[in-house]
Amino acid sequence: MSNNAVKKSNIFYHEICGAIHLHTRFSDGGASIPELIDAGTEVGLDYCIVTDHQSLEARERGYEGFHGNLLLLVGYEHQDSRDRNHYLVLGTGKLASETHDVQGYISEIKRAGGTGFIAHPAEKRHYFSALPSYPWTDWSVEGFDGIEIWNQMSDWVEHLTNWRSFIRIFFPRRLMADVPSELTAKWDELNRSRFVAGIGGVDAHTRRYGFGLIHITVFPVKVELKGIRTHCYLERPLSGMNADSAGRVIIDALRKGHSFVSNYRRGDARGSSFFVQYSDGSRCPPGMQPAKRAYPELLEVAVPESAEIVVVRNGGIFKRIHGRAECIPVDGKGLYRIEVRRKNHAWIYVNPFPLGDYPLS
Numbered sequence: 102m103s104n105n106a107v108k109k110s111n112i113f114y115h116e117i118c119g120a121i122h123l124h125t126r127f128s129d130g131g132a133s134i135p136e137l138i139d140a141g142t143e144v145g146l147d148y149c150i151v152t153d154h155q156s157l158e159a160r161e162r163g164y165e166g167f168h169g170n171l172l173l174l175v176g177y178e179h180q181d182s183r184d185r186n187h188y189l190v191l192g193t194g195k196l197a198s199e200t201h202d203v204q205g206y207i208s209e210i211k212r213a214g215g216t217g218f219i220a221h222p223a224e225k226r227h228y229f230s231a232l233p234s235y236p237w238t239d240w241s242v243e244g245f246d247g248i249e250i251w252n253q254m255s256d257w258v259e260h261l262t263n264w265r266s267f268i269r270i271f272f273p274r275r276l277m278a279d280v281p282s283e284l285t286a287k288w289d290e291l292n293r294s295r296f297v298a299g300i301g302g303v304d305a306h307t308r309r310y311g312f313g314l315i316h317i318t319v320f321p322v323k324v325e326l327k328g329i330r331t332h333c334y335l336e337r338p339l340s341g342m343n344a345d346s347a348g349r350v351i352i353d354a355l356r357k358g359h360s361f362v363s364n365y366r367r368g369d370a371r372g373s374s375f376f377v378q379y380s381d382g383s384r385c386p387p388g389m390q391p392a393k394r395a396y397p398e399l400l401e402v403a404v405p406e407s408a409e410i411v412v413v414r415n416g417g418i419f420k421r422i423h424g425r426a427e428c429i430p431v432d433g434k435g436l437y438r439i440e441v442r443r444k445n446h447a448w449i450y451v452n453p454f455p456l457g458d459y460p461l462s
C-alpha cells in the first residue's frame with residue numbers, strides 16, 4: 102500500500118490511489134472480479150470500485166473487502182428507464198427504483214445513505230456507431246454529490262474520429278488527452294453555489310472486438326488500471342481499519358472532494374501535495390474548510406515530476422508556472438482549483454478549494 106504521508110500541522114494526510122467505475126462480467130464487462138483484483142494488486146492500487154450496470158452481484162457474492170492490500174468496493178451504475186443519465190452509486194446495499202424520474206432516483210439514493218456521481222456527463226462520440234454516447238441530459242436535478250470529470254472510455258472513444266485512428270486500438274492509452282473545456286467550465290459553474298466533487302472514472306469494460314480472424318481485447322484489464330486514477334487524502338491510513346470503515350472513509354473523501362484525479366500514462370502522480378495553508382498554521386486538502394476562522398494564505402503545490410501547473414480561480418486562469426513545487430499566494434475569496442499538464446497533455450485535475458463562504462463568485 103502506498104503510504105505517502107503529508108504533514109498538516111500535527112495531522113498527517115495519507116494518500117491512497119485507486120480506480121473507480123469498473124465493469125465486470127456481472128454486467129457487460131469482460132473481466133472477472135479475481136482478474137480485476139490480481140491486476141489492481143499488480144499495478145499497486147490501494148482500492149478499486151466496481152460499478153456494474155444495475156447490479157450489486159459482486160457484493161452479494163462476498164467480493165467486497167480487502168484482498169491483501171487492495172480494498173475492493175462495490176457500487177453500481179444506475180440509469181433511467183430509457184438508459185440515459187447514468188449515475189455512479191456508492192455506499193448503498195440495494196438498487197434504487199428503475200424509473201424515468203432522474204430526480205427521483207438521485208433523492209432515493211441520498212435518502213438510503215448513498216453517494217452519487219454523474220457519470221460521463223458530457224460524453225460525445227462521433228464515429229464508432231457501436232458505442233453510442235450517454236451524456237447527462239437533465240441538469241435541473243439537485244442533490245448529486247459530484248461528477249465524473251474524466252472518463253477514460255469516453256476520452257478514448259471521442260478520439261476515434263476516422264479510420265486511421267483505429268491503429269490506436271493497439272495503443273489505447275496514447276489517445277487519451279484532456280477533459281473537454283466545456284466540462285471543466287460546467288464543473289466551475291456548479292461549484293459557484295455549492296461544493297460539487299470531481300472523480301476520475303475508468304469505465305473499464307475489457308471488451309473483445311473481432312476484426313476478421315483477429316480478435317483483440319481493447320484495454321486489457323492491467324492497461325485499464327494504468328490510466329485514470331483518483332487519489333484521496335485520508336486522515337488515517339487504511340491499514341488497521343476493517344473493510345466497512347475503510348470503505349466509508351474512502352467514499353467520504355470522494356464525496357467531500359479531498360482528492361485529485363491523474364492519468365498514469367503521463368506519470369505516476371502519487372506523492373503529489375495540493376493544500377491550502379491558513380493564517381493559523383493549518384493546512385487543508387481540496388474540498389475542506391478550516392475548523393475555525395482563519396484566512397487562506399498560500400496554495401501549496403508539489404508534484405513528482407516537473408510540469409506546467411495552472412491555477413484556476415473562478416473559472417479563469419489565475420497563475421501558470423513551470424516546475425515541481427511552488428507556494429502561490431491566494432488573492433482573497435473565490436473558488437480555486439489546479440490543473441497540471443505534462444508533455445502537452447493533461448496529467449492531474451485537483452478538486453476545488455472553496456476559499457470563503459458560498460456563493461463564491
Ligand SMILES: [Zn+2]
Binds near residue numbers: 220235
Ligand atoms: Zn455509463
Ligand SMILES: [Zn+2]
Binds near residue numbers: 122124178
Ligand atoms: Zn460505465
